[in-house]
Amino acid sequence: MLVSGILSRLSSFLLLGLVTLPKSSYTSSSNGQSEQNLKELKHFELEPPFIGAGFRLLDWDYHGSTVIDVFNKIKLTPEFSSRSGSIWSKKPLLAPSFIIDIDFKIKGEGTVVYGDGMAFWLTGDKLPLGHVLGAMAPWDGLGILIDTYDNLSSGRILPNVYALLNDGTMNYEKDKEGQGLIIDQCEMDVRNKQWNTRARITYVKDRFLKLQFNHEGWDNWVDCFTIEKLKLPKAKYIGFTAETGDVADEHEIHRVITTAVLNPDLHFNLPTEHGTSLFPDSFFDTNISSPSTLAIFLSISLVIFVGWYGFKIVTKVDTKRF
Numbered sequence: 001m002l003v004s005g006i007l008s009r010l011s012s013f014l015l016l017g018l019v020t021l022p023k024s025s026y027t028s029s030s031n032g033q034s035e036q037n038l039k040e041l042k043h044f045e046l047e048p049p050f051i052g053a054g055f056r057l058l059d060w061d062y063h064g065s066t067v068i069d070v071f072n073k074i075k076l077t078p079e080f081s082s083r084s085g086s087i088w089s090k091k092p093l094l095a096p097s098f099i100i101d102i103d104f105k106i107k108g109e110g111t112v113v114y115g116d117g118m119a120f121w122l123t124g125d126k127l128p129l130g131h132v133l134g135a136m137a138p139w140d141g142l143g144i145l146i147d148t149y150d151n152l153s154s155g156r157i158l159p160n161v162y163a164l165l166n167d168g169t170m171n172y173e174k175d176k177e178g179q180g181l182i183i184d185q186c187e188m189d190v191r192n193k194q195w196n197t198r199a200r201i202t203y204v205k206d207r208f209l210k211l212q213f214n215h216e217g218w219d220n221w222v223d224c225f226t227i228e229k230l231k232l233p234k235a236k237y238i239g240f241t242a243e244t245g246d247v248a249d250e251h252e253i254h255r256v257i258t259t260a261v262l263n264p265d266l267h268f269n270l271p272t273e274h275g276t277s278l279f280p281d282s283f284f285d286t287n288i289s290s291p292s293t294l295a296i297f298l299s300i301s302l303v304i305f306v307g308w309y310g311f312k313i314v315t316k317v318d319t320k321r322f
């Protein structure tokens with residue numbers, strides 16, 4: 001009974017290990033059922049023609065140097081110095097988990113210096129125009145900054161893409177490029193590309209935010225960063241901003257598609273919130289946190305136990321025989 005009980009539990013555990021994908025995979029399932037988990041959110045989309053009834057942008061507010069080129073693009077800044085522009089969703093995004101695809105372009109004549117860059121925002125309030133690539137600090141939520149000007153004169157490779165998290169209290173020091181607020185970053189060659197660049201923000205509430213870029217060709221996605229256990233405000237305004245300084249670039253938004261992910265666990269093949277939740281707490285008497293470690297330990301224990309038990313039976317039979 002003891003052996004069969006252990007075998008039963010071990011087989012269940014190993015089966016769980018087989019069906020639970022590594023958390024770092026975060027790949028979307030491609031089956032039809034997964035597609036049913038997606039819902040396009042029209043109030044958070046930008047597509048030409050950008051104006052609706054009454055020749056107005058219905059779901060977005062824009063400010064500063066932003067110009068709506070109705071059938072082509074939304075130009076946040078022209079390639080002129082000292083401009084800043086923004087466009088913000090009128091309503092906050094309430095979907096807990098979502099995917100935002102942003103087609104954009106950064107272009108200019110400059111070959112040595114240019115700037116300053118553009119930013120994507122997911123914040124608890126709409127931000128006025130300011131010096132954080134077109135938005136005002138502080139902010140409550142996340143800013144993703146595509147920085148094309150080296151304020152630090154550090155000689156680093158640009159553009160740099162930063163994730164800046166703020167709880168609404170911390171200031172942003174432009175001369176320090178927001179150091180102290182940066183939670184992740186990557187280098188990404190997204191300036192003066194032949195085609196529009198597409199950024200994809202994938203967020204699963206309290207689990208992760210992943211940023212990818214497609215800037216070199218058809219469906220050729222490059223990971224920028226994945227931030228684990230990121231918490232965003234429950235109601236999130238979506239914003240796009242850009243800024244030029246002494247040097248300039250043209251910063252453009254061409255298309256934004258926002259999709260709610262209704263069942264992220266199924267869509268992304270995520271493991272259960274607690275990888276061991278299918279087992280009663282009593283099964284885990286120790287603080288072993290890694291299932292793979294426990295599986296290895298149980299497997300070795302089982303082999304030793306079965307070997308020892310089998311040896312005892314054989315010895316007993318042999319003793320009776322003689």
Ligand SMILES: [Ca+2]
Nearest residue numbers: 147149150151
């Ligand atoms: Ca900068």
